[in-house]
Amino acid sequence: MKDESTLLEVKNLKTHFFLDEGTVKAVEGADLTIRRGGTLGVVGESGCGKSVMSYSILQLVESPGRIVAGQILFHRQLKCNGQSQMMDVIDLAALAPNSRAMRDIRGEEIAMIFQEPMTSLSPVHTIGNQIEEVITLHRRVDHATARRQAVDMLRRVGIPKPEERVDAYPFQLSGGMRQRAMIAMALACHPSLLIADEPTTALDVTTQAQILELIQELQRDLGMAVMLITHNLGMVAEICEEIVVMYLGEVVERADVFSLFREPLHPYTRALLRSIPRLGQIKQGRLDPIQGAVPDPYNRPVGCPFHPRCAQMMPGTCDRIHPELIERRDNRAVRCLLCEP
């Protein structure tokens, strides 16, 4: 998949947290690729490292967390005189978190929206002020232009009366409107990648659907790629083209959305899919949850991290050998000893 269309490649990323109690390997081998304009879903249980992985891409992991290994290759398109397009590959993992180069990427090339639209916006600044800030930071425009662009952006994300709402404070807006404002802020500089970290978790179900539609619509209009982090498989099925499944900081399976739902390879993916409630399933009674809980982060299981909860565990093998992520010919990848040739 190394062609012109590649936007971001994460290779064997490891982000660890060095705490007094020990080292938490929050991300322990994440590999993924995002195409220009593509949509990638990252799914997994709480604590599987999907958020930390996305924070790592923007170098937003705070001390005592640190990226300890791996590469994050961002293929930046440089527009020279509007005609020839040069590609510049930057390894974000090698940049210092507060370096100029990293800050130029944030907000301008890669933007992020978060779970809680209330607490993710400053309560004491107007949303206009917060949107204008990112515009004046990355574009050489005066205040009036930035304000006009902010109003345009608010209109684009479907906020009614944007000329008035631009001066509103976050607490004067509803949850859905706040998330729209957040999206307007993230997209103000037309980034080539939007990372959405569970963008609808804090919203009610009807608003969730609206926000998802909005993201899809803006993605089509602006041609940006979207990385959607979620534990909601239904959401992933709806808008993503490719899916990465994470377990305990590792990518355990990667596939296009159709193959993954039709033929899940990893036992964990199968267990995840079995645990989704379906209409018409009520008669059979209870849902089928995954056995056990996510292991203690300080004591990762030896061998395959999923073996203590795996129904198909092979004693003597799975609890000894740590499987590698195997690339298959059909452009899928899986990390399981059962699937090794």
Added chain:
Amino acid sequence: MLQYILRRALLMIPTLIVTSLVAYIIIELPPGDFATSYVANLAAQGDMASQETARVIREQYGLDQPATVRYLKWMQGILTQGNFGIAFELRQPVSSFIWERVWLTLALSLGSILITWALAFPIGIYSAVKQYSIGDYFFTFLGFIGIAVPGFLLALVLMYVQFKYLGQTSGGLFSSEFLTAPWSWDKVLDLLQHIWLPVIILAVGGTAELIRIMRANLLDELRKPYVITARAKGLPEWRVLLKYPVRLALNPFVSTIGWTLPFLVSGSIILSVVMNLPTTGPMLLRALQVQDMYLAGALILILSVLTIIGTLLSDILLAWLDPRIRYQ
């Protein structure tokens, strides 16, 4: 915003009336009056003073009238002529000598507040941002010492140092030649030469405390998601810090401006006695001891009014800083 200020200012009026009542009740509360304590004082010095003397004094100062009448007369004098009544002990109108002490107390308080803030804000921010660094531990150590050492002890030590090594006599706010002199530029300069020591001593305790508060507030704010949002925009770290978490960490500070003043006034009494400072603290103490009721009442009233004004200012400032308050 204007409406908010107006509403707040109007609300001050009933508060002021209640405050004056409470001030009056407080000075009326102790048993006896100036006449009894005057006679008792004379008796303690061996003079035989009769009940007749006490009666004459009571009549002279109107102490034989009912309390409500005296309160109304007192308030009438204050409101119409700025007359706070007579200070019994000095046999002078209270307003003739009280204001100089009030202004000096205010100057002392404001000076120490400004120094406190100038030191505490940057150090508190540094301590929070570099939590558990050597610098943070250093300032934490200094801070605990600052909180633990009483102001008067620090004053004694510094006065000794000033006398022994700088050869300056200390104590008081003026050199002897300016003590009774009318106000002039020279007197102001002389004041500035003396006032820095008590200002610093007063600031030490407050600074130490404020560093801890600022550090705790900012640590709370630094963990809020909007800080990550600001970083994700690509802002440089210092702009992230100053625009977002520091701004929100200021709120608790601003709301305490109002009662910094009475705290400094009551907290500085011992210091004022030790350093012989002509502030309101020692005067209030003396007035309460001899039941010089109009003087004590005037001091309590003025300090209360200043506190209420301070609270109003901090409320307005808070509303200006935080839209969540302004729009409710």
